[in-house]
Structures are given as C-alpha cells and as structure tokens.
Amino acid sequence: MRIAELSRRSDVPVPTIKYYLREGLLPPGELTSRNQASYGEQHLRRLRLIRALIDLAHVPVAGVKVVLDALDSDSMSLHDQLGQVHRAVTPRPQLTANDADRVAAEAQVRKLVDDRGWLVEPDAPAIATLIETVAVLRSLDQARLVEHLDAYAEAVERFTELEVAAVVTRTDPHQIAESVVIGTILGETLIAALRLLAQENVSARRLGGPTT
Amino acid sequence: MRIAELSRRSDVPVPTIKYYLREGLLPPGELTSRNQASYGEQHLRRLRLIRALIDLAHVPVAGVKVVLDALDSDSMSLHDQLGQVHRAVTPRPQLTANDADRVAAEAQVRKLVDDRGWLVEPDAPAIATLIETVAVLRSLDQARLVEHLDAYAEAVERFTELEVAAVVTRTDPHQIAESVVIGTILGETLIAALRLLAQENVSARRLGGPTT
C-alpha cells in the first residue's frame, strides 16, 4: 500500500507519518522506484503501536524510538530489552525534596528491596524515582502514606505475576518481547485507570457519593 | 519572608515563582506596601507541592491549578474534590483503536464495573481511558494481557484499601483532603516505580538477569 492508504487506515496524517519516518520510528517502505514506496501490514501495526505509546501512555517521541529500537534488536537479551524500555519511560527525577528526607527515604527503599529480596540494579532509574517520591511524601508531611510500603510492594507483585502468566503463553521470542514491552507500558496506563475507578468507588461509598 | 528567601528555601528560581503567582498556583503574599509582599511557611509548603506535582507526577501546570483550586475549596465535598482531581490527571484519551475493538472493550469494561459492583459515573474520564487502553491492547493482538482484567482490579482494590486506611487516621477535613489528593497523584508515581522494580526482579530471575 502507498502512504495515502497507510494514512487512511491508521488515521494518522501523511505529514505525521513522514515525520515518524524521519525520526526513525517507522522503518522506510520498500522503494519501488525513486519516489515510490510500498508499505505493508507491519507498518500499519507499528504505526498503531506508536500512536498507543504516544497518545495513551504519553511516552515522548524520543522514548518511543528507544523502545522500538529495543524491540527490534535481536542481539539484546530480553532482560536488556526490558532495561532499555524502563529507562525510556522513567526519566531521572528532578530532585525536589530536602536532603534529610531523601536520606531517610533511601534507607527505607533500600530496606524494602532487601527485605523483598528483589534482584534489581542499585542505580535503576525506578529506584531513584521511588526514593524521590518517598522523600517528597515525607517533605509534605505525608509519611503515613508511605509507612506500609511493603504492603504496596506485595500488591504490586501480584500484577507482575499476572502479567508473567499472560506472557509465557507465547513461545516465539519476538512475540514474548512485544508482549512484555506493551504490557509494561500500556499496563501502567491500564492500572492507573483501574486505580482511579477503585478510588471513585470508595469515595462514593464512604464520602457521600455523587449529588449527596 | 520575601521572595528571595522563598526562592532559596524552595530551590525554585524567583522568575518561576513569579510565573506561578501569575498563573494562580501560588496565592499572592501579604502586601506590606505597594511593592513589597511577605510570604509564609504555607507558601513554602505549597511551592513544594507544586514542584512535586510537576516534576515527579508530571501534571501539567494547568492541571496543577485545577488540583489546588479543588484542594482550597471548602464549598466542595471531598467526593467532588476527588472528582476534580481525577479529571485534572486523566485527559480524555485520543481515540486510536478501531471501532470494533472499542465496542468489545467497552462491553468488557462495563461488565467489570458491574461485576465488581463499583459505584462510578458511567462517563468518568478513567472509564474512557480504560476502554481505550483495552481496545488498543486488542488492536495490537495483546488481548491475552487483558483476559484477567478482573484479577487486576482485585489487586488494585488492595491499594485503595491501604490508602484509605492511611488517610482515615486524620480527622481534620482539610488534612484528609490533602492526604487524599497527594496520595492519589503521587501514589501513582510510587506504584509505577514499584511495579518497574518488581518487573526487573522477575526479569532478572527468569530471563537470565544482568550480564548473563
């Protein structure tokens, strides 16, 4: 198919497709002559994935490129692919808490990782974000929200188990990688939405509900 | 204190503080003369909260304003305050899935809400986001990630319970509102970070781990 049809079927404007091609998010179509290329179903799939990452998961374009490069690499282990993706979706956080709170937060987070026996790199970006978040909650006098970090961690492990269970039903490495990556990124959007609904429910039941 | 000290203590540049004042994120200081104002501890707290929402939770400035206006309102019920906050942090999603998948997704989501007995408004923004996310996962041939939505929902309810338990230890309505709002927004950042760590752990254990 040519670019016009790709645009129509994906609902992405032609100039935007060209932009994604320029940025290397979308592989070039097969050139049939100097100024004519043909695109296949995989381009359509890729374009849908790009839009989902940008529109739904709010991953910046540069991050999408990193994610897709990881997905396309077949010299990288799945663990390393996942690491790339994690780095692409967790920018190093601005330091906004004060130092004393951060020191306490770091101790709490390190202890959590240790108690759980989690095998994670000590300088993973998610660790930095977690420390900063805990530190900020302390700075804002909300330490009580963070007293039962371990219980949160336990609830979070449940997701991961569910996801792993869903993913290991596939056998092709490429398909597994794709599921892991999509699950990692869109899973967050999904969980965030579910969480808001659960909150709204509790709020409605305990706090008077709508029009009360 | 004057603006320079507020800037130094909050680590926010003076021009940025002026910008937040203009945007109405920060209430004006008490004018002691035509061009001299004094700021208090509450301004410092507020500024810290603003930075946390922007830098850590990535809430856009306009959204921060909505959140703070809700927090400051005392004519609004807690349930309505929470509703404002939810709307501020969940932009109406771009429609990117195809219609057939969205119809199926909507049925699945409505059934979930129904089965769980969740009391939520049918047109809550989180519902739209959830439907679109499920629809996109189907479009991307990842329906299996979403087969056990109900199990995800159950894990999510656990968080909400934990949060409620942490919040009801306070009795002052203003403090409860603040905890709920901060917990809602920074809680998401916290959970996202925890989830990545849990994933990295599973990945390290099952997929070879680092340098393997």
Add this chain to the structure above:
DNA sequence: CAAGCATGGACAGTACGACTATCCGTTTAC
C-alpha cells in the same frame, strides 16, 4: 499518451507549554 494528482524527500514554519529575561517605578537596608 498527455494532464494532473500523488509521492518521497528536504526544509521551513507553527502551536503550545513552561519557563526566563528585561524593564520600570518603588521600597528598603546599609
């Protein structure tokens, strides 16, 4: 087989969000 619309590629322009800089006419503090 010609007219005219589409195409790929290069590059410039736009829109928006979040600051950042400059000015100005006061205070204020040494």
Add this chain to the structure above:
DNA sequence: GTAAACGGATAGTCGTACTGTCCATGCTTG
C-alpha cells in the same frame, strides 16, 4: 542617600511535536 531587592507587566526563549510548502518525479485515467 544610594545601591540592591522588590512587585508587576510584558516580551523572549526553548523544546517537543507536529504541519506546510516545494520540487522533481512517477503513476494513472480519460
């Protein structure tokens, strides 16, 4: 009493994500 800081207004910058315009070529339809 003068230089630095202040509040307030306005303009400028920077980054991200597109969007528009051009051009030389190719397809395609009457």
